[in-house]
Amino acid sequence: MSIVVLWCIVLPFFLCVPLLLGIYTYRDAKSRGMNAILWALAAALAPTFLGFLIYLLVRGSYSNxxxxxxxxxxxxxxxxxxxxxxxxxxxxxxxxxxxxxxxxxxxxxxxxxxxxxxxxxxxxxPKDKGLGKILLIVILIPVLFLAVLFLSFAAVGQSGASHTAYYSELEFVMLANQKGLGGLVLDIQDQAKEDGSKIYVLTSTLETADGLTQWNYLIYLPHAAAESISTEQRNGLLGSHFRVQYEDGENQRGEFVMMTIYAEKEPDLVIECRGVVKPCVEVPVDVDLSQFTNIEDSWVIPAEGATEVMIQ
Structure with a gap:
């Protein structure tokens, strides 16, 4: 689950709080003979609950x-x-x-x-039971949001390791031909040439004996400068987040990044070129892409000048 999904879950709660404040203020102001509509709008629309706080101070002058x-x-x-x-x-x-x-x-x-x-x-x-509940909600929602946000980026032991390898386009073509998979390289290159605004990613998955899923990603970065490529992984409560950053150059050929990630849930893959997130097109294949990484010895061979950052 990505941070976008997290916001989609939490944002409705923040939208409900002004609505609850407006409903409560309308009913309470009406019972006191105050301008219910005006105070309800002030409580619901004023930033940082300022309108609601002013209402609580003013309402003491009106009997209920x-x-x-x-x-x-x-x-x-x-x-x-x-x-x-x-x-x-x-x-x-x-x-x-x-x-x-x-x-x-x-x-x-x-x-x-x-x-x-x-x-x-x-x-x-009458006893004012609604005010206590609303104040409790106003306090708890930000606290819960911050707690979930903190835990989502905290490292957890359930997430597995990852392996990353970098190849120049010529190196990977030779390697793919040796394994009889040269057609895969041609497919991903042809798709990248047809639409240069997107990053095409070949994907495959395998189930492991320890209950984790092996997620394999073969990423083609057209015109990428090898020395600018870097990767970063974060394992959190909401799953694995993998970020690939690079800069495009004047070279006619590109670079390949081969990643194998072990995790319970599908990783959130983000690719950035010069700080701009590039749209990704994932193409599932039936081939075990992990054969392009040195998994048995748990080490990687980056292209010359490439850097790798792993946070687990």
Whole structure:
């Protein structure tokens, strides 16, 4: 699995967080009598959760009380619930003005307050369970992403070794002819000449006794300067990543790179020319391409001036 696939998995989570913030803000703002649509857009679209943080600071000035009997949203100034008529505040029986507990006389009509005036059930604040869950998601998603990203590039013991050999075009033609496989060389050269913008790669696979798969890649780099070719391998949680870098020159012939990689999953192959990733066309063949590498002695013979970097 490549880093591109990793982003395809993680990116939807980052897109869901602003959506969750917008939904929560809309519902909470609506229950408080605030401009729900405006605050929802601010929470969802403002970068680095700035809009949502501002909303959390501002919302404290707006009440989110509900009727204790029917759950209808009410305000602190309401004497009774407009939905079910439940008494929410103490009021004067004579003029209906709201009064405070402990008062003996109504300040509006100067009438003595009866005990019945103090018989009421105040509105309540519902528990805000959604905020805790959203904050947990906002914190955990970046942490999980960084953890997966770190582990994906950390070396693991399950990945196998690799072997790489470099050949000039003339050397490889002679070697292929000796093995009776000269037709393979002609095929890959002809395809490269037809479309010089792509890199053509012959591939073959073999299953090994230890449960790993032997992935073989024969890469033709047209007009490549031998001294500029380098390879780098990284074995990580998401599989093997193999990068080939080179620079093209004025030489009419190219270079061949033969790689054999042992891994559980198919390696992610990237080929760059002067820092630009070249599109690859993989052509599966029925021939065991690993015969072009010195696998038994586990060493490689690079072309003169070629360099190799292996990270395992």
């Amino acid at each position: 009380l509900v009727c204790p009997q029917c759950g209808t949203a009410v305000r602190e100034s309401y004497v009774v619930c407009p939905q079910c008529g439940a008494k929410l505040r103490a009021s004067c029986a004579n003029c209906g003005s709201p009064v405070e507990p402990g008062w003996q006389v109504c300040p509006q009509c100067a009438q003595p307050l009866a005990r019945e005036a103090m018989d009421f059930t105040p509105p309540v604040k």
